Each structure stands twice: as C-alpha cells, then as structure tokens.
Amino acid sequence: MDLSFTETQDMLRDTLARFLADTYDFETRKKMLASPEGRDPGIWRALSSELGLTSAPFAEEHGGMGGGAIENMIMMEELGKVIAIEPWLQTVVIGGGALKAVGGAVADAVIPGIIAGDTTIAFAYAEPQGRYNLADIGTTAKADGAGYVLNGHKASVYAAPWATHLLVTARTGGSRRERAGVELFLIDANSPGISRRDYATVDGFRASEVYFENCAIPGDALLPGGIDLIERIVDEATVAVCAEGSGIARKLLEGTVEYTKQRKQFGQPIGKFQALQHRMADMLIEAEQIASMTLMGTLRLNIPAAERKAAVSLVKAKVSRGLKIAGQSAVQTHGGIGITMELAIGHYFKRATMIESQFGTADYHLERYEALTLPA
Structure with missing residues (x-):
C-alpha cells in the first residue's frame, strides 16, 4: 500500500x-x-x-x-x-x-x-450532564407549525463567540439517553432566543455557554441523519484533533531537544545525560506512533459504522496516552518554566492536555472499543 x-x-x-x-x-x-x-x-x-x-x-x-x-x-x-x-x-x-x-x-x-x-460554525453538542454520551441530551426541539422551538443549554461551545452559525444537537422525541429522537440542526447564531456567556479556555480558545429560550427556527434547519450523522461527524472530529495532537507532539519534542542543548548543568548541556536522552527517545516514539495511528484512523473513516467507531476509539486512546507522555516529559525536562505563560512549551502542554479528553478520554475510548469488538 x-x-x-x-x-x-x-x-x-x-x-x-x-x-x-x-x-x-x-x-x-x-x-x-x-x-x-x-x-x-x-x-x-x-x-x-x-x-x-x-x-x-x-x-x-x-x-x-x-x-x-x-x-x-x-x-x-x-x-x-x-x-x-x-x-x-x-x-x-x-x-x-x-x-x-x-x-x-x-x-x-x-x-x-x-x-x-x-461562514463560521460552532458545534453545540455538549451538556453538563452528558459527559461523552451523545444521546444524553436535555435540549429539546419541539415541532411548532412548519418549524421548531429550541429550549436548553449547551456547555463549552468552542468558537461560539466567532460563529455565524450553530450546529446544535437537540431532542425532538424520546427519553433521556435514548438514541431515537436525537437530531442535528444548523441555525443562525443570531437567532432570537439565543444567549451566550463567553469566556477564554485554558488552551487559548474562546468558548461559550449557550442558552436557548423559546428559540424559533425554520423546519429546513433540521439536517437529516439523526444520531448516526452526529456520531459520524464526531468521529471525524476526533481523528482531526488527533492530527492536531500529532503536530503538537512534534513541537513538544523539538522544543525539549532544543532546551536540553542550551541548558547546562555540571558544566555540560543536560542533553548529554543519558536519562534525558532516554526520555526524549520515548517522546520521539510517541510522536511517531501518534502520527501513524492518526493516518490509520483517517483512512478508516469511510468504512461501515461499527468498524469506523472501533478504529477511531483505538486511535484516540493511543493518541491521548501518547500526548500525556509527551507533554509531561516536556514539562518535567524544562522544570518550573515549562508551565509558564512566557514559554511556548507550556502552551503546547495545555493544548495537549485538553486534546487528551476532547471527544473522549483514553479510558472512555478503550471501553467503547471493547464494547464494539468483544463478544457480549
């Protein structure tokens, strides 16, 4: 191949x-x-x-x-x-x-x-009680004439302060955590009935708490596909943040290697110490594995849904753990300055840490992989 x-x-x-x-x-x-x-x-x-x-x-x-x-x-x-x-x-x-x-x-x-x-879009899917369950939705979309009325609260909506449109998950029927009745809507971010509380995230982005109060939207705002469509785009997003993590892992390694060439202790660069060489070798291995696993996951996005989900979970579990190793190794090698705002390595570490849990932690994805691949 x-x-x-x-x-x-x-x-x-x-x-x-x-x-x-x-x-x-x-x-x-x-x-x-x-x-x-x-x-x-x-x-x-x-x-x-x-x-x-x-x-x-x-x-x-x-x-x-x-x-x-x-x-x-x-x-x-x-x-x-x-x-x-x-x-x-x-x-x-x-x-x-x-x-x-x-x-x-x-x-x-x-x-x-x-x-x-x-056109810029923000994905309003997460709710405080939902964790990683895409069907655990309290936001409702009730039919009203030719359209719908939205009510509910979405948490940690990245890029919402900049968005012209919101991609919103809401329940048109069924009970909490039931897959049936979960739908996806694309709506104007300035629609009446929408309010936001904007804030800066720890990794440098801007996000919002988004509230819908009797927000009337047209019927053609509904994107057909339901929970299957939502799971598909979340899997695509999961692999995409793994790719972002691949770039971050490379820079964590590069920054650490460069620092160990400049920082001296006992009359020589600390990069000459074998223990730190071993640490950086481990970081290189993680960076290579993250890149390889991300490519594998990207190539498997168009296979049948159950196999796609299993592949994505395998990739995300590995990438989350790899970023944890790379990020912590970089900070430990730099010492206290590794988490300061003045040094780039701290910013890479923060974003790597956020990616570890974005769209599911390693533990979550290992459990999902197990549920998809092992006999009941």
Missing part, C-alpha cells in the same frame, strides 16, 4: 506551513490571545479567501479542491504545530463534514460561504 501524499497534498501542507511560519509565531499568538476578540480575523480571511485553503476538503461542485479527510488531517497537523486558535475544526471539519454528509440544497447554500471565509 502506497501511503505517500499526492503532489497536491504536499503543496497544501507547504503553503499552510509557510503562511503560518510568516504570520503565526509565538509572540503574535500571545498578542491575539490578549486581544478582546481572542484572535485576528485577518488570519481566517487569509486562510480562506486569499489562500483558498478552506476549499481543500470540499467537492469541486461547491468550489472546492475535491479533497476530504486526508486534507483535513494535513491542515490540522500544521495548525497544531503553531497551536493555532482558528475555528478550522468547528467550521471545516465538523460543520463542513455534516453538510457534505447531508448534501442537497443546504450544502449548496452554506459550503461556498465556508470556503469564502464568510
């Missing part, structure tokens, strides 16, 4: 890498985090309308390059290397993934806006 990237995929990686090297250095990122909006909107405009990179995973009929999950993996890995705070995961991977799966008029209407950079 040839696992080489195509010429176009290599070009996409090189284009994004060069752009980020020129515009997304650590000091610039810190300034963006400290700004009122928490980012520079010009970066997203450059990625979309100027460089056209947001078109990579979309079909040519929508103005895209005809790519898919591999292109998302490549982009997410490069964004991870600079711990970018752009809404690529929420808008392109999750929102775009849902629209591609649904197709039809809604995809024709919204995807060109994503590609142009005019």
